[in-house]
Amino acid sequence: MSPTSAIVRRQRWRDRSWDDILYQFHSPSAAGSPPSIDDAKDIYMDARRLQGKERVHLNWGRTLQAEKTLFEAPSKGRVCVLRLPSHCGHCWSGSGIVGWSGIEHSPDAIEDAMHDVSGKGLTGSVVCLYDLRGSIRRTGQLRTQPLSSASTETVLETFEGFVDQVDAGIAFVTLTSPDGETIRGEYAAEELASLGIFERRRFVCKTLEAGGSVRVHLEAVPDREVTPEKEAAFDREIDELLADDQLDGEY
Amino acid sequence: MHVFGASQGESIVLKLPTGGWGVVDCYASSLQDPAQNATHRFLVEQGAEELEFLCLTHPHEDHYRGMSRLLEDFRVRLFWRPAAMSGQRLKWLLKAARIDALRSGADRVVEDADELERLFRLVKESRSRRNDPLIPRNAGLGTQLFPVRLDPAAHFRIWALAPSGNQADRYEERLGKCFDADGRIVDRLPYSEHNIVSMAILLEFGETRLILGGDVVTPGWVDVLNEFGAGRLSAHAVKVSHHGSTNGYCDGLWSAFGENGKPVAVVTSFRRSRLPQRAALEHIREFASRVATPCLPAVSREELPVPLSINAPVRSRKALRDTFSAWSDSQPCPTGRYSLTFDDKGRCVDQQMTDSAGQIPL
Numbered sequence: 001m002s003p004t005s006a007i008v009r010r011q012r013w014r015d016r017s018w019d020d021i022l023y024q025f026h027s028p029s030a031a032g033s034p035p036s037i038d039d040a041k042d043i044y045m046d047a048r049r050l051q052g053k054e055r056v057h058l059n060w061g062r063t064l065q066a067e068k069t070l071f072e073a074p075s076k077g078r079v080c081v082l083r084l085p086s087h088c089g090h091c092w093s094g095s096g097i098v099g100w101s102g103i104e105h106s107p108d109a110i111e112d113a114m115h116d117v118s119g120k121g122l123t124g125s126v127v128c129l130y131d132l133r134g135s136i137r138r139t140g141q142l143r144t145q146p147l148s149s150a151s152t153e154t155v156l157e158t159f160e161g162f163v164d165q166v167d168a169g170i171a172f173v174t175l176t177s178p179d180g181e182t183i184r185g186e187y188a189a190e191e192l193a194s195l196g197i198f199e200r201r202r203f204v205c206k207t208l209e210a211g212g213s214v215r216v217h218l219e220a221v222p223d224r225e226v227t228p229e230k231e232a233a234f235d236r237e238i239d240e241l242l243a244d245d246q247l248d249g250e251y
Numbered sequence: 252m253h254v255f256g257a258s259q260g261e262s263i264v265l266k267l268p269t270g271g272w273g274v275v276d277c278y279a280s281s282l283q284d285p286a287q288n289a290t291h292r293f294l295v296e297q298g299a300e301e302l303e304f305l306c307l308t309h310p311h312e313d314h315y316r317g318m319s320r321l322l323e324d325f326r327v328r329l330f331w332r333p334a335a336m337s338g339q340r341l342k343w344l345l346k347a348a349r350i351d352a353l354r355s356g357a358d359r360v361v362e363d364a365d366e367l368e369r370l371f372r373l374v375k376e377s378r379s380r381r382n383d384p385l386i387p388r389n390a391g392l393g394t395q396l397f398p399v400r401l402d403p404a405a406h407f408r409i410w411a412l413a414p415s416g417n418q419a420d421r422y423e424e425r426l427g428k429c430f431d432a433d434g435r436i437v438d439r440l441p442y443s444e445h446n447i448v449s450m451a452i453l454l455e456f457g458e459t460r461l462i463l464g465g466d467v468v469t470p471g472w473v474d475v476l477n478e479f480g481a482g483r484l485s486a487h488a489v490k491v492s493h494h495g496s497t498n499g500y501c502d503g504l505w506s507a508f509g510e511n512g513k514p515v516a517v518v519t520s521f522r523r524s525r526l527p528q529r530a531a532l533e534h535i536r537e538f539a540s541r542v543a544t545p546c547l548p549a550v551s552r553e554e555l556p557v558p559l560s561i562n563a564p565v566r567s568r569k570a571l572r573d574t575f576s577a578w579s580d581s582q583p584c585p586t587g588r589y590s591l592t593f594d595d596k597g598r599c600v601d602q603q604m605t606d607s608a609g610q611i612p613l
Binding site: 156157162164165166167172173174175177180181182183184185186187198199200201202205207209214215216221223224225226228230231234235238239241242244245 | 337338341342345346349350351353354355356357359360368371372375378387434435436439441442443522523524525563564566567569570571574575576577578579580581
């Protein structure tokens with residue numbers, strides 16, 4: 001597919017809702033056609049290109065695609081790509097891209113979309129891009145494989161992760177199992193940051209098994225929104241609390 | 252000097268020659284259950300009803316969790332905090348802690364931010380009580396903290412060794428950069444940077460000298476050596492700075508501590524960051540008569556294997572171990588106590604410890 005046709009296709013999909021996209025994708029007989037693997041590749045390449053130019057906010061989760069990682073920017077989403085493991089008919093190392101939309105996505109909208117997906121018995125991650133202006137250029141090679149040969153991954157364990165502290169480039173993390181077991185560990189802080197996982201922040205850690213090998217999958221838990229109103233209210237509280245707390249010039 | 256410590260966190264309770272009690276930092280694993288607050292429990296057991304002073308060395312939760320409970324249940328006369336933790340800087344600090352906690356959504360971060368705010372709310376309330384109001388004091392290098400009135404002839408005195416003006420300014424600058432001109436948060440202060448502003452204190456009782464190092468890190472100690480003077484740093488006991496991290500001292504510091512004889516070094520653990528570090532302990536050991544800890548299990552040098560249970564598939568745990576150098580920390584270390592009693596001639600006349608405390612084998 002040429003870059004131009006990818007843009008045309010994207011524009012054609014721009015005003016569709018998530019439900020439309022999901023329905024359309026999972027029901028190829030419905031009006032319109034699902035994105036082809038070429039479409040999906042183009043979007044994926046867009047994402048990588050934009051990420052490289054730092055035009056994608058790296059602040060909301062991640063998806064792991066073999067050696068490649070994408071991130072979401074749900075608050076300013078212009079084009080969204082939903083990736084589902086092994087359910088799209090075309091899989092890249094067990095994941096695929098479903099579609100995209102031009103609607104503005106709040107974190108809640110994204111979560112709702114995810115809920116819709118999981119309600120269909122699927123799991124996956126959302127990649128949400130914004131500002132897709134500019135030319136599309138293929139920058140890499142993707143491995144594709146049909147669904148029938150796609151490897152499915154089994155979740156062995158899931159932990160709630162927390163980055164306790166970063167010191168000298170090392171992130172000290174705590175993993176807590178659902179039954180309260182505590183596991184401590186270390187990870188390269190820079191690598192975690194590239195996944196959108198920062199100091200004093202939570203993440204989800206899963207051990208996934210496929211084809212006899214086990215890998216660890218990490219996914220950031222998005223920051224909760226603090227509205228300007230809430231921040232201002234807190235300012236007032238602090239001002240009141242510390243109204244007479246003055247520096248007494250001891251140093 | 253009673254040093255409390257467990258897997259993480261530290262608290263030092265001081266029985267003063269004047270008969271009163273003082274507390275430097277506090278750590279409670281649970282904020283709800285006073286039984287989990289070893290400092291509180293100990294003071295109650297000792298029959299203490301008031302504290303001459305309460306000192307917050309720096310705003311890390313492993314040094315302030317549970318401190319509000321002390322303010323609630325004991326009459327505190329003096330409250331010491333580091334320079335750069337008052338006025339606008341304190342507003343920034345509390346705001347940054349609260350907003351960060353809200354964004355994070357992690358229960359423990361929210362609880363810690365609440366505790367810090369509660370602490371300063373109680374300080375405010377105690378300042379305004381009618382009888383014998385609490386007196387807060389900002390401490391910097393060279394501040395005489397006790398007695399309140401300067402008395403060069405006093406037989407018992409407490410000095411602040413840190414933070415220096417340089418470090419207080421540095422902390423303020425870093426903290427200030429987290430806010431825009433309208434006071435809105437635009438960045439986060441890395442967690443470890445709160446150590447920049449940590450207090451360290453020196454207690455002088457006749458000829459006896461004890462140093463409590465807080466979490467002062469290398470640049471802070473360089474300032475102490477330069478400004479306070481190496482010749483004034485000899486000590487009979489030292490609470491090791493920053494849980495035995497290699498960044499908890501600078502060249503020449505420990506030789507200054509040991510100038511007039513090797514001090515006892517007491518180190519607390521910060522297990523989740525793998526402190527103390529062996530290299531630091533080996534360095535300290537050169538200059539100390541012994542290196543002890545209130546909680547030996549927490550500083551065990553054995554790499555703990557990730558348990559392989561029926562519910563934890565071996566393959567999964569192996570992947571975690573490979574990825575994170577992971578280790579199990581599900582068995583909490585009980586809070587231990589290592590106590591030293593000195594006379595005013597620099598002699599250690601008594602030593603007591605709980606079962607978990609002891610000398611660290613190196």
